[in-house]
Amino acid sequence: MSAASGPEIDVADYRDVWVFVEQHEGEAAPVSWELLAKGRELADETGESLVALVVGDGVSHLAEEAVARGADRALLADDPVFEPYRADPYGEQFRALVEARKPSIVLIGGTHTGRDFAGRVAVPAHAGLTADCTELAVDEAGLLLASRPTFGGSAMATIKCPAHRPQMATVRAGVFDAGEPADGTESAADAVESVEVVVAEEDTLSTVLERVVGGVVDITDADVIVAGGAGCEGDVTPLVELAEALGGEVAATRAAVEEGWVEPARQVGQTGKTVRPHLYVAAGISGAVQHLEGMNGSDVVVAVNTDPNAPIFEHADYGIVGDLHEVLPALTAMVREKRE
Numbered sequence: 498m499s500a501a502s503g504p505e506i507d508v509a510d511y512r513d514v515w516v517f518v519e520q521h522e523g524e525a526a527p528v529s530w531e532l533l534a535k536g537r538e539l540a541d542e543t544g545e546s547l548v549a550l551v552v553g554d555g556v557s558h559l560a561e562e563a564v565a566r567g568a569d570r571a572l573l574a575d576d577p578v579f580e581p582y583r584a585d586p587y588g589e590q591f592r593a594l595v596e597a598r599k600p601s602i603v604l605i606g607g608t609h610t611g612r613d614f615a616g617r618v619a620v621p622a623h624a625g626l627t628a629d630c631t632e633l634a635v636d637e638a639g640l641l642l643a644s645r646p647t648f649g650g651s652a653m654a655t656i657k658c659p660a661h662r663p664q665m666a667t668v669r670a671g672v673f674d675a676g677e678p679a680d681g682t683e684s685a686a687d688a689v690e691s692v693e694v695v696v697a698e699e700d701t702l703s704t705v706l707e708r709v710v711g712g713v714v715d716i717t718d719a720d721v722i723v724a725g726g727a728g729c730e731g732d733v734t735p736l737v738e739l740a741e742a743l744g745g746e747v748a749a750t751r752a753a754v755e756e757g758w759v760e761p762a763r764q765v766g767q768t769g770k771t772v773r774p775h776l777y778v779a780a781g782i783s784g785a786v787q788h789l790e791g792m793n794g795s796d797v798v799v800a801v802n803t804d805p806n807a808p809i810f811e812h813a814d815y816g817i818v819g820d821l822h823e824v825l826p827a828l829t830a831m832v833r834e835k836r837e
């Protein structure tokens with residue numbers, strides 16, 4: 498961004514890495530802890546503090562968990578006006594804190610919620626906001642390097658904002674490892690600062706009349722994924738049945754999605770979702786680099802392919818050379834038998 502597109506600021510006034518802890522009804526979105534773990538790395542590199550920002554109603558436990566997970570401090574804006582989520586009170590509270598405290602880097606999950614209000618913080622601050630990032634780093638000058646796929650996923654763009662603050666990024670869920678909270682969280686409460694709530698119910702522009710949850714599947718939370726590719730040849734029943742038996746979700750390559758066999762929300766890869774399940778079954782999938790990019794954080798990969806030379810086998814913990822229409826039903830039968 499050019500310095501001409503906003504007021505002149507002294508970037509030296511801005512310090513610290515902030516992570517927004519997204520929550521719904523008191524439960525943290527997994528991306529929050531993923532970003533906190535990454536934020537810790539960035540803060541250690543820049544020599545700054547890592548600050549968690551927790552907004553909600555009755556959410557002090559999340560501020561304490563953020564500290565237990567590595568934040569140096571947590572800022573807590575706790576008030577009924579923040580439940581349920583609405584963009585205007587969240588955006589206004591966040592904007593006021595950014596203006597008063599001047600963070601250098603602000604990381605927000607690239608979820609529906611994060612995307613909804615991040616612009617309300619970035620625009621008035623004339624901040625640089627890079628959306629839907631899949632990689633984060635800092636350069637030798639401490640500037641945020643925010644990378645994201647571009648040109649339909651055919652190239653990666655790395656964006657930095659030398660003249661504007663804060664440097665903001667929304668980040669895709671599932672691209673970083675969340676890690677675990679440290680033991681012994683007794684001192685966590687001391688590192689939580691309750692901040693002044695700057696929004697009142699009468700000032701908010703919107704009222705939530707009804708919340709409709711569901712409809713669109715979210716495979717990024719799944720512990721078990723059974724994914725299929727072009728090798729399904731139009732029949733995804735073996736995937737669905739194995740996923741059901743294992744209590745997991747069905748996913749697919751772009752090839753299977755483009756054929757219309759599986760809905761687009763279940764596509765894994767560079768232009769789909771990034772997933773990190775405990776178990777990823779890749780059936781009839783060749784192992785193209787764009788697909789691997791979305792699933793190579795899986796704990797255990799089982800590949801099923803008729804071609805013993807398929808590249809997916811190089812990325813699998815267990816490989817089965819065979820027809821998925823025979824192998825998957827056999828696995829399903831075994832799982833069902835064990836469960837009985």
Ligand code: FAD
Nearest residue numbers: 726727728750751752766767768769781782783788803821
């Ligand atoms: P194929 O490569 O055709 O592989 C099918 C495999 O099935 C083969 O290995 C074959 O041996 C095996 N097979 C056939 N029959 C059977 C059977 N009966 N039983 C078992 N195995 C069988 N792809 C993604 O997945 N996600 C993305 O997000 C994505 N983004 C992309 C972005 C860009 C810019 C580009 C250029 C491409 C992208 N792609 C993406 C496409 C990617 O390059 C591959 O084309 C795609 O992943 C291939 O899908 P596939 O493995 O299902 O099909």
